[in-house]
Amino acid sequence: MNKDDRETSDLSEYRVLVTPTSFGKDDPALKATLEKTVGKVIYNPTGRPLTASELAPLVKDIDGYIAGLDQIDGSVIGVANRLKVVARYGVGVDRVDVKAATKKGIVVTNTPGANSVAVAELSIALMLALGRQLCKADQATRRGEWLRFTGVGLRGKTVGLIGFGAIGREVASRLKSFGSRILVSVRRTKPETAEGSGVHLVSLDELLALSDFVSLHPSLNPSTAGMVNESFLRKMKSGSFLVNTARGELIDETALYHALAQGHLRGAALDCFTKEPPDADNPLLQLPQVMLTPHTGSHTDEATNTMGWMSLQSCLAVLRGEQPSCIVNPEVYEK
Helix, strand or coil: CCHHHHHCCCCCCCEEEECCCCCCCCCCHHHHHHHHHCCEEEECCCCCCCCHHHHHHHHCCCCEEEECCCCECHHHHHHCCCCCEEEECCCCCCCECHHHHHHCCCEEECCCCCCHHHHHHHHHHHHHHHHCCHHHHHHHHHCCCCCCCCCCCCCCCEEEEECCCHHHHHHHHHHHHHCCEEEEECCCCCHHHHCCCCEEECCHHHHHHHCCEEEECCCCCCCCCCCECHHHHHHCCCCEEEEECCCHHHECHHHHHHHHHCCCEEEEEECCCCCCCCCCCCHHHHCCCEEECCCCCCCCHHHHHHHHHHHHHHHHHHHCCCCCCCECCHHHHHC
């Protein structure tokens, strides 16, 4: 960022791209504030996360970017000639080429903690719905059937959490109220992190062998991409459930399909997929024991409002020449 950028306070000539479709949905003041502050706001024309090829023509003359789950790779950064900030509406930056952004002097921010409770609540909801076969019960009742489905409760069951960041901790705190035994497997968490949280730190193999429900909460990186593969699934307890409210790329979807179709797993709930939205011929969509939601973990009124204001404040701060909070690449200010 050069001196002229830092001294700029009048934002009336700036253009901002906003791609999260829930931005301002529950709080119109978000859009109103942005629109009266900058010269022009361009909103997502598709209603879904944008691909790199779709983003490229949109970012060429953009100064600020409030970004959803779009594919912001090097090709997008390369054509963003005026871009000063990518303010992620959410926590993960795995779809942002942060290195390319930093090299070009573009600030990347995120909204840590804003959606932790919302995602944790959905994780619990999916466990309950899977265990009690709520989707099947609903559909059968609509057909005029009056069936008695035998469910699986959470009390006395073992729930394994892979990853123990903000979301994992929120899930654990809620599971304690259900009377579940909570196992946690992480790569870097020290034992003292779990003290007083009512969880047991174990190896991944032990967690998979003992858990009735396995819930995924790690960040997506080269070491976790595809971690739920054939070997992982084979180690899971027979008849157990898998819940993913993190990232679709964590799962080898073909391997998961076979584990479910062959009856090794009793069910799965997926809020995210390798390709979003998933193709209509994705075999997982054909399995009745699979629950599907459209990456909606963070879509509660509280979470979207918090993410909205945090990303908006970060975006405007950078455009004003100020240093925002929640910077992903602070080294950009060392240039």
